[in-house]
Amino acid sequence: MKNFVIFLFMIFLAESGYCQTACPVGVVPGSPQCGPDSGTSRGDAAPPRPTGEWIKTWGAIVGAGSSSQAWASIGKLSKKDAEADALDQCESAGVKDCSVEFTYRNxxxxxxxxxxxxxxxxxxxxxxxxxxxxxxxxxxxxxxxxxxxxxxxxxxxxxxxxx
Structure with missing residues (x-):
């Protein structure tokens, strides 16, 4: 009786494994007539790795109360660099009361x-x-x-x- 139970268990185990293929009855697994399986046996390729990253940049607008001009800086990697560049432009024009009016990123x-x-x-x-x-x-x-x-x-x- 013990052997018979093991035999039945083996039959049901084999039948459940057969049912997991997406092939019609009588078609050999792996043939073009079979549908896609769960992907576990295909060894799907990993998605391509990125080759780099996009870095967002900063810009700044500087003005002065004593002047009607404005100075701009764009494409800097930090807010501090953008502000410093625009302030340097203003000060190199001889203006003394330069101030950052607007900063922006991306x-x-x-x-x-x-x-x-x-x-x-x-x-x-x-x-x-x-x-x-x-x-x-x-x-x-x-x-x-x-x-x-x-x-x-x-x-x-x-x-x-x-x-």
Whole structure:
């Protein structure tokens, strides 16, 4: 009786293994008529490894109360570097009261100014340059400008670093 139970167990075990293939009855496993199996027997290739990474960059806009000019820095690896570069540009122009007006990372910026001297400029940032321009114009108009126009726009661009 003990041998008979073992025999039945072996038959059911073999039958469950046969049922795991995706082949019609009478077709040899591995033939083109078989469907895909669970993938455990195929040895699927691993997805390709990335060859590098995209590094997001920073930009900064610097202005001065004593000047109607603005200075910009883009494509820097840190916020500190972007601010320092734009401040250096301002100071090398002989301006003493330089200050960081706007910093941004992985986006676009636009500066809008009105023709009237008493109106503060508008600086706007956004993921797309058209939206940044619209934001800058809106801020310029909100600051009292009626004839605002975009005087500067640019986007930071990511840098691809290979492994």
């Amino acid at each position: 986006q676009c910026v636009a500066v809008a100014s009105a023709s009237s001297a008493n109106t503060k400029t508008g600086i706007g940032g956004a993921p797309e340059i058209s939206t940044a321009k619209n934001n800058a114009l809106h801020i310029c108009e909100k600051n009292g400008g009626s004839d605002c126009s975009v005087i500067y726009s640019d986007c930071t661009k990511p840098i691809f670093k290979k492994y």
